[in-house]
Amino acid sequence: MKTDISKQGLDVKWQDMTIGASIVHSGGSEQFNTGEWRVDRPIFLVDQCKQCLLCVPVCPDSSIPVVDGKRTDFDYDHCKGCGICAKVCPFGAIEMKKGVK
Amino acid sequence: MAIRERLSGNEAVSTAIRQINPDVMPAFPITPSTEIPQYVSSYVADGLIDTEFVAVESEHSAMSATIGASAAGARALTATSSAGLALMWEELHIASSDRVPVVLALVNRALSGPININADHSDGMGARDCGWIQLYSEDNQEAYDNMVMAFRIAEHPDVLLPVMVCQDGFITSHAVQNLLLLEDEKVKNFVGEYEPEDYLLNAKNPMAVGPYAVSSYYMEARRSMAQGMLNAKKVIMDVAKEYENLSGRGYNYFEEYQTKDADYVIVVMGSATGAAKDACDKLRAQGKKVGVLKIRVFRPFPAEELAAALKNVKAIAAMDRAESFSGNGGPMAAELKAALFGARQYPEVLSMVYGLGGRDITVEDMEMIYADLEAGNFDCKELPYRYVNVRE
Numbered sequence: 336m337k338t339d340i341s342k343q344g345l346d347v348k349w350q351d352m353t354i355g356a357s358i359v360h361s362g363g364s365e366q367f368n369t370g371e372w373r374v375d376r377p378i379f380l381v382d383q384c385k386q387c388l389l390c391v392p393v394c395p396d397s398s399i400p401v402v403d404g405k406r407t408d409f410d411y412d413h414c415k416g417c418g419i420c421a422k423v424c425p426f427g428a429i430e431m432k433k434g435v436k
Numbered sequence: 437m438a439i440r441e442r443l444s445g446n447e448a449v450s451t452a453i454r455q456i457n458p459d460v461m462p463a464f465p466i467t468p469s470t471e472i473p474q475y476v477s478s479y480v481a482d483g484l485i486d487t488e489f490v491a492v493e494s495e496h497s498a499m500s501a502t503i504g505a506s507a508a509g510a511r512a513l514t515a516t517s518s519a520g521l522a523l524m525w526e527e528l529h530i531a532s533s534d535r536v537p538v539v540l541a542l543v544n545r546a547l548s549g550p551i552n553i554n555a556d557h558s559d560g561m562g563a564r565d566c567g568w569i570q571l572y573s574e575d576n577q578e579a580y581d582n583m584v585m586a587f588r589i590a591e592h593p594d595v596l597l598p599v600m601v602c603q604d605g606f607i608t609s610h611a612v613q614n615l616l617l618l619e620d621e622k623v624k625n626f627v628g629e630y631e632p633e634d635y636l637l638n639a640k641n642p643m644a645v646g647p648y649a650v651s652s653y654y655m656e657a658r659r660s661m662a663q664g665m666l667n668a669k670k671v672i673m674d675v676a677k678e679y680e681n682l683s684g685r686g687y688n689y690f691e692e693y694q695t696k697d698a699d700y701v702i703v704v705m706g707s708a709t710g711a712a713k714d715a716c717d718k719l720r721a722q723g724k725k726v727g728v729l730k731i732r733v734f735r736p737f738p739a740e741e742l743a744a745a746l747k748n749v750k751a752i753a754a755m756d757r758a759e760s761f762s763g764n765g766g767p768m769a770a771e772l773k774a775a776l777f778g779a780r781q782y783p784e785v786l787s788m789v790y791g792l793g794g795r796d797i798t799v800e801d802m803e804m805i806y807a808d809l810e811a812g813n814f815d816c817k818e819l820p821y822r823y824v825n826v827r828e
Contacts, residue, residue: 336633337641349656349663354596355535356657359634359643 340366365413369396373416376435379408383428390420390429438616438683445576445608448615449515449541449601450475452583454485455623458539459510459630462490462501464520467553468605469543472515495520499527499540506536507645509635511587513538517605518545521559525566531598532567533661534646537590538598540568541583544706544757545605546793554794555605557706560734561758561767567661569599569668570735572705574691576613578732579603581685584618587627588675594667604707604757606794618683626682665736672733689738691730692745694720698727699750700809703742703772705731706757708790708797715802726806737771743779751784751809755824757791765789765821786814787821795825 337360338353353359384406391399391406398414400407421429443451450472453461463473473489480489488505492498498514505512516524521542531538544560546552560570569589573579579601586599603609618626634643649657669689676687691709694716695701702712709730719726729745731738746752754773756766764770765787773785786809791797801824808814816822 345652347653347656349659352653352656352660354660355533355645356647356649356653357534357634357643357645358647359641361642363644 338363368412370410370412370414371436373411373414373436374434375416375418376411376432377409377414377416377418377421378430378432379406380428380430383426385426385428387425389423389425393419393423395419438618440614441617442612442614443576443580444471444610444612445573445579445603446471446543446610447475448576448580449583449603450479451617452580452623453513453541454479455618455620456511456584456587456627457485457624458487458513460488460490460502460505460512461514462492462498462505462512463514464492464495464498464516466495466517466520468545468609469515469517469520469541471609472541472543495523496527499524499531502538502540503527503531503534503536506531506538507534507635508637509632511591511630513540515541515543517543518547518553518559521563522547525563528563528566528568528598530646533657535596535661535664536598537587537596539583539586539590540598540600542600542602543605543609544602552793553605555607555707555757556792556794557602557756557758558792560600560602561756561760563600564735564767567597567665568735569595569597569665569672570733571599571601572732572734573601573603573608574707574709574730574732576603576608576611577615577685579608580615580617581679581683581687582732584623584626585675585679585687587630589668589671591630592667592671592675595664595671597661597664597668602706607707616683616685622682626679669736669738687732689731689733689741690745691732693728693730695727695729695745695749697725697748699725700752700806701727701729701746701749702753702755702802702805703729703731703768704755705734705768708755708757711797711799712802714799715806718799718803719806724806724810731768734768737775739771739775739778742772743775743781746776746783747781749783751786751812751814753786753788753805753809755788755790757789759789759792763820769821784809784812784814786816788824789821790824797824801825
């Protein structure tokens with residue numbers, strides 16, 4: 336039976352947890368809002384961006400969505416604010432806001 | 437009609453495994469359980485079963501592969517003893533917390549040191565808090581019967597916890613005894629096919645087994661496991677009832693032998709029960725009100741039922757074939773005392789450690805224990821508990 340991740344949130348009772356905490360079906364991590372772990376927030380400065388897309392493959396959480404060959408704003412539901420994208424950007428188009436979730 | 441046979445305990449358990457025909461058996465040899473994987477691999481080589489036998493390089497790997505096979509969707513088991521079980525320590529917890537219904541044939545042997553290959557329960561008792569169901573066998577017949585029942589208990593949806601089927605090294609594992617076997621077909625039908633709802637090899641519905649749980653989830657997961665263990669109490673009895681209808685042999689959490697009107701009771705587990713029963717018979721013939729209570733199911737611990745069975749007893753010898761080094765007696769004695777205290781019953785309970793490393797315990801020893809209980813001799817010298825047959 337497919338696990339309903341939405342019912343396995345922080346308020347889940349022990350009776351409603353899956354047996355062995357197993358998760359049935361793939362891709363469930365997308366439903367899990369790990370963005371709330373973030374302590375520093377990357378800001379996408381669209382005017383500086385040349386769309387070189389160097390930031391996209393280095394993101395460990397696939398949190399930089401690409402539409403029609405162009406990157407868009409961050410997926411804050413899953414971005415954990417590691418800052419690798421900001422380091423790799425040659426144009427200063429990503430600014431890390433310290434202490435901003 | 438049952439089949440009359442004479443088998444060693446290891447042969448009896450291996451015969452049950454042949455009749456169950458599990459999907460996977462990873463195992464690593466260790467005395468005195470070595471014969472079990474040896475016999476099973478012979479059955480595989482002879483084409484009697486189609487079990488995938490995995491010759492691993494350690495017990496750590498044996499239990500890991502057993503867990504992996506079970507998570508993949510297979511019915512899997514392994515066998516070990518002593519240091520082998522100690523090396524499985526990490527995986528024992530993983531098996532129970534992943535809720536994989538695997539079975540382990542444990543042939544109880546002392547742990548080092550001094551290094552020793554003979555029977556005691558220090559391996560099984562060391563694993564008593566791993567989330568495994570533990571069935572202790574008095575003799576070869578019980579080892580066979582417990583093995584046939586094990587998967588039915590483990591795989592029940594209300595339980596989903598691994599089961600350890602224990603018997604005493606050499607004393608039952610290598611001694612040959614007359615026993616009754618069920619026909620292959622009857623065992624096959626009793627155990628049935630293993631059809632898990634979700635499993636790793638189901639490509640249509642992939643799953644994650646054993647994920648990380650932060651502190652927000654860990655306690656809920658452990659509480660769920662505890663419920664599986666509590667639920668096992670009913671399932672163990674239901675399976676035993678069904679097995680009794682099939683075999684004519686009835687099982688309970690424990691066996692009460694002459695306890696109904698007994699004032700003095702020896703509580704014991706495993707093969708030493710025979711010596712206690714013989715002593716009990718001799719003293720009963722002299723009109724003494726003595727009895728034996730043999731614990732078969734140690735996990736889940738049948739606390740309430742034990743207290744009820746020992747309600748009118750004056751004094752108890754709680755006999756542990758393991759030293760827990762708590763400084764306060766053996767592990768079973770401690771749990772028995774807690775059970776009695778919980779029921780507001782306060783008989784004398786003399787904790788006794790016996791039979792370590794295969795030290796013999798005789799009918800005469802048991803008679804002396806009864807005599808001490810009757811005479812009110814609970815003197816333990818320097819310890820708060822007593823060592824039986826230790827030179828001092």
